[in-house]
Amino acid sequence: MLKYRTRVVSIGDQVDAFVKAQILVLFQAGAPEELASFSVLHQPEITSGTVEVGDTLVLRSESYRVRAVGSVANENLQALGHLVVKCNDLDEPELPGDVCVDAKPLVMLAVGDEIRIEGGRAS
Amino acid sequence: MAEALKTYKAVKVEKGRGGWGGPLTVKPSPQKPYVVSITGGGIHPLAQRIADLTGAAAFDGFKSKVEFNQMACVVIDCGGTARVGVYPMKKVPTIDIHPTSPAGPLMQFITADLFVSGVKDENVKPA
Numbered sequence: 001m002l003k004y005r006t007r008v009v010s011i012g013d014q015v016d017a018f019v020k021a022q023i024l025v026l027f028q029a030g031a032p033e034e035l036a037s038f039s040v041l042h043q044p045e046i047t048s049g050t051v052e053v054g055d056t057l058v059l060r061s062e063s064y065r066v067r068a069v070g071s072v073a074n075e076n077l078q079a080l081g082h083l084v085v086k087c088n089d090l091d092e093p094e095l096p097g098d099v100c101v102d103a104k105p106l107v108m109l110a111v112g113d114e115i116r117i118e119g120g121r122a123s
Numbered sequence: 124m125a126e127a128l129k130t131y132k133a134v135k136v137e138k139g140r141g142g143w144g145g146p147l148t149v150k151p152s153p154q155k156p157y158v159v160s161i162t163g164g165g166i167h168p169l170a171q172r173i174a175d176l177t178g179a180a181a182f183d184g185f186k187s188k189v190e191f192n193q194m195a196c197v198v199i200d201c202g203g204t205a206r207v208g209v210y211p212m213k214k215v216p217t218i219d220i221h222p223t224s225p226a227g228p229l230m231q232f233i234t235a236d237l238f239v240s241g242v243k244d245e246n247v248k249p250a
Contacts, residue, residue, distance in 0.1 A: 086204075
């Protein structure tokens with residue numbers, strides 16, 4: 001089941017540094033400049049579900065299994081299109097906004113790329 | 124009342140349960156007349172309360188652009204990584220409604236004189 005689908009509209013100039021630290025910050029287009037600088041801004045197309053453990057996050061064509069979801073992550077996603085993805089293999093979020101996924105290299109997204117959240121494990 | 128003649132009151136903002144940092148004294152001025160809500164779903168009630176108590180104007184930071192040097196404070200609903208650091212880095216007093224502690228890539232900027240968290244209505248009092 002497709003829970004969330006969105007398309008990248010801009011990449012902040014500090015995103016690279018965050019990606020190297022295995023952190024990806026998303027905000028819906030329209031976020032203030034100071035947040036846009038380290039964020040991937042996107043325009044959501046489908047926002048029908050909540051992120052849960054066991055879901056699959058797809059960045060362009062790379063899949064990451066969701067291992068932990070912080071207590072305010074879904075609220076942030078729904079209200080602001082805001083997601084903080086940490087590739088840290090953790091099963092317990094360190095911070096309430098975190099969505100923790102497999103600790104494999106983060107792809108460097110580009111404008112036009114699709115981001116999806118799929119329920120359960122993607123085939 | 125003309126903007127130049129407007130008087131502002133100060134409020135003291137203390138950390139709430141499980142929170143960190145502060146207390147902060149927020150006093151708007153003619154140069155810093157705005158309380159900016161960087162939260163989901165419009166102006167957060169806590170930002171509105173601070174604006175009402177101080178005489179400042181509350182703004183939705185996702186709708187209006189306000190320069191850092193015009194912000195009396197910001198109210199955020201950050202989960203601990205991004206917004207908690209950005210505004211302290213710009214020296215803007217930052218109030219998080221969630222009980223977060225310094226963390227994330229910008230944690231060195233999050234200091235008790237610029238940041239307070241876990242804040243609820245009852246933690247904001249006239250100074």
